[in-house]
Amino acid sequence: MTAKVKLGITSPMAVYTEVSDNELAEFLRAFDLGEPLGFKGIAEGVENSNFFLQTERGSFILTLYEKRVRREDLPFFLSLLEHLSKKGIACSLPVRARDGEMWRELNGRPAAIMTFLPGLSPRRPDAAQCAEAGAALARLHLAGADFAMSRPNTLSIDGWKALAKQCDAKANSVKMGLGAFVAAELNTLQAHWPSGLPQGVIHADMFPDNVFFVEGKLSGIIDFYFACNDALAYDVAVCLNAWCFESDGSFNITKGRALLTAYRAIRPFTPNEVAALPWLARGAALRFLLTRLYDWINRDDSALVKPKDPIEYMTKLRFHQLANGAASYGWPA
Amino acid sequence: MTAKVKLGITSPMAVYTEVSDNELAEFLRAFDLGEPLGFKGIAEGVENSNFFLQTERGSFILTLYEKRVRREDLPFFLSLLEHLSKKGIACSLPVRARDGEMWRELNGRPAAIMTFLPGLSPRRPDAAQCAEAGAALARLHLAGADFAMSRPNTLSIDGWKALAKQCDAKANSVKMGLGAFVAAELNTLQAHWPSGLPQGVIHADMFPDNVFFVEGKLSGIIDFYFACNDALAYDVAVCLNAWCFESDGSFNITKGRALLTAYRAIRPFTPNEVAALPWLARGAALRFLLTRLYDWINRDDSALVKPKDPIEYMTKLRFHQLANGAASYGWPA
Numbered sequence: 001m002t003a004k005v006k007l008g009i010t011s012p013m014a015v016y017t018e019v020s021d022n023e024l025a026e027f028l029r030a031f032d033l034g035e036p037l038g039f040k041g042i043a044e045g046v047e048n049s050n051f052f053l054q055t056e057r058g059s060f061i062l063t064l065y066e067k068r069v070r071r072e073d074l075p076f077f078l079s080l081l082e083h084l085s086k087k088g089i090a091c092s093l094p095v096r097a098r099d100g101e102m103w104r105e106l107n108g109r110p111a112a113i114m115t116f117l118p119g120l121s122p123r124r125p126d127a128a129q130c131a132e133a134g135a136a137l138a139r140l141h142l143a144g145a146d147f148a149m150s151r152p153n154t155l156s157i158d159g160w161k162a163l164a165k166q167c168d169a170k171a172n173s174v175k176m177g178l179g180a181f182v183a184a185e186l187n188t189l190q191a192h193w194p195s196g197l198p199q200g201v202i203h204a205d206m207f208p209d210n211v212f213f214v215e216g217k218l219s220g221i222i223d224f225y226f227a228c229n230d231a232l233a234y235d236v237a238v239c240l241n242a243w244c245f246e247s248d249g250s251f252n253i254t255k256g257r258a259l260l261t262a263y264r265a266i267r268p269f270t271p272n273e274v275a276a277l278p279w280l281a282r283g284a285a286l287r288f289l290l291t292r293l294y295d296w297i298n299r300d301d302s303a304l305v306k307p308k309d310p311i312e313y314m315t316k317l318r319f320h321q322l323a324n325g326a327a328s329y330g331w332p333a
Numbered sequence: 334m335t336a337k338v339k340l341g342i343t344s345p346m347a348v349y350t351e352v353s354d355n356e357l358a359e360f361l362r363a364f365d366l367g368e369p370l371g372f373k374g375i376a377e378g379v380e381n382s383n384f385f386l387q388t389e390r391g392s393f394i395l396t397l398y399e400k401r402v403r404r405e406d407l408p409f410f411l412s413l414l415e416h417l418s419k420k421g422i423a424c425s426l427p428v429r430a431r432d433g434e435m436w437r438e439l440n441g442r443p444a445a446i447m448t449f450l451p452g453l454s455p456r457r458p459d460a461a462q463c464a465e466a467g468a469a470l471a472r473l474h475l476a477g478a479d480f481a482m483s484r485p486n487t488l489s490i491d492g493w494k495a496l497a498k499q500c501d502a503k504a505n506s507v508k509m510g511l512g513a514f515v516a517a518e519l520n521t522l523q524a525h526w527p528s529g530l531p532q533g534v535i536h537a538d539m540f541p542d543n544v545f546f547v548e549g550k551l552s553g554i555i556d557f558y559f560a561c562n563d564a565l566a567y568d569v570a571v572c573l574n575a576w577c578f579e580s581d582g583s584f585n586i587t588k589g590r591a592l593l594t595a596y597r598a599i600r601p602f603t604p605n606e607v608a609a610l611p612w613l614a615r616g617a618a619l620r621f622l623l624t625r626l627y628d629w630i631n632r633d634d635s636a637l638v639k640p641k642d643p644i645e646y647m648t649k650l651r652f653h654q655l656a657n658g659a660a661s662y663g664w665p666a
Contacts, residue, residue: 059387
């Protein structure tokens with residue numbers, strides 16, 4: 001009898017597509033991984049179906065790509081992981097099938113087997129973990145410099161405009177005045193969005209739940225399915241938003257300084273990147289405000305996935321609007 | 334953006350209680366398991382929250398007991414696992430904390446760490462797997478014979494009556510005539526329910542999804558949270574219901590014979606157990622019909638857990654009503 005238990009649900013993430021023992025056995029025949037010894041759906045991630053897979057060869061993650069990840073983007077995502085992994089970045093490595101392919105069909109979806117990364121994601125990262133994240137992001141940017149493929153950032157200004165348009169009619173029902181707030185911010189960013197910054201491959205979604213730690217040291221980065229080519233400093237701005245605010249909405253400048261100091265020790269900022277930082281932080285906050293707002297408006301109350309609060313990013317965006325240059329983020333003098 | 338993905342949800346099981354990295358670290362300090370190296374919520378089971386846990390000492394399952402498992406029953410369940418494990422039954426073994434306790438509090442819930450069992454559950458068990466299940470069940474019954482604790486079966490006739498009463502007003506809205514069908518069956522079973530059968534510790538819920546296999550051999554049995562003392566042959570009847578029907582509702586007598594033959598090769602049936610088998614099968618079918626009906630009637634459409642179809646067990650019960658002795662289940666002549 002489950003009825004009473006349901007009230008306690010706090011972690012609404014789950015598996016979208018089931019895979020039976022026979023379907024898995026058939027799929028694994030294409031790989032050189034031996035017999036399956038364990039297979040469990042992971043209640044993690046809201047976009048794909050992930051399974052923890054143990055075989056005679058070790059531990060892996062089996063990912064089934066659900067609708068959000070476009071099939072035509074998989075060569076970019078999976079080749080990038082292989083490229084970064086070869087350069088020593090602690091990301092999962094796609095296991096190639098016997099025929100050399102990095103993914104195959106499983107239950108009508110593209111599916112890949114990834115190496116298992118050890119570590120736990122921090123719920124509330126401390127300053128030392130922010131520094132680890134900053135350093136890892138800089139290393140990731142350097143390692144991606146000679147990656148041959150490219151993918152545009154579909155969630156930059158043009159994508160925000162499209163999302164804002166789709167959310168406009170209902171934005172005020174989420175919070176009075178939100179529609180006008182978003183429209184005004186979009187106009188301002190359109191006029192001031194930095195150009196000419198150093199470009200490269202960015203993760204674009206390096207939130208704490210996509211980063212693993214073992215004994216305080218960063219042990220892995222996952223979920224590269226927003227990776228694309230864009231300004232490297234924009235990726236830093238995403239991390240400032242994701243790592244350096246407290247749960248009450250305040251910015252923790254000690255954490256910001258830790259992240260920025262560790263980053264620039266590995267990849268120095270150019271002067272125009274330093275100047276652009278508040279604009280990039282505003283843009284990054286608007287990006288997550290808009291995707292969360294879209295999910296909120298289009299949520300299905302009977303569905304598994306409870307959307308994240310968009311207003312959290314309205315609060316962060318307001319902080320960025322008042323920023324007084326990179327110093328507001330702890331940029332070292 | 335998750336909205337479109339939700340339509341594809343087919344596996345509505347998830348984690349009810351979240352555990353942060355810091356909460357886990359604090360909890361693990363009470364155990365001698367070393368540092369955590371991996372921690373992922375498992376989308377499995379509808380009653381408890383389960384996490385796959387890797388530490389320096391190996392792989393484990395961390396279970397948080399949600400409301401259905403009563404705190405006062407934990408000594409029975411966990412001591413039983415320890416008892417059976419010592420006797421060589423492939424079930425998970427609770428890892429004792431440094432202070433010797435088998436469970437501790439975590440986020441306001443009792444929580445235990447279990448050893449990890451290898452294997453995969455069969456979606457559609459074949460006759461060979463039914464035989465493995467029958468043999469394992471018989472071994473489990475023998476191994477439980479000298480277990481010192483006991484727990485009554487709260488889901489036997491008295492429990493069915495209570496459930497039927499709670500479902501009565503709405504049973505016909507699920508299927509016309511279901512209320513009268515249940516009432517008549519309850520009356521008949523009350524009059525004919527077998528007594529004087531060999532008793533012992535039974536699993537009481539050994540469905541295929543609670544049994545693991547590696548390369549065709551049974552490798553583990555999980556989820557002992559309905560275990561109790563009752564007629565051993567009733568446990569066999571539960572398995573006949575759970576393992577030997579096809580998805581179209583037909584009974585597969587080859588699978589039934591495989592299960593029964595393997596069972597009695599290890600623990601012979603008494604003549605009154607053979608005679609009682611159809612009644613026990615009816616009772617077992619009614620038990621799952623009623624708990625599923627209760628969950629169906631009390632379901633919360635906005636919740637994670639999609640209840641299982643109660644009518645599947647009405648169909649099975651009708652088969653048992655027409656059974657012509659144990660031979661109808663493939664009991665070997």
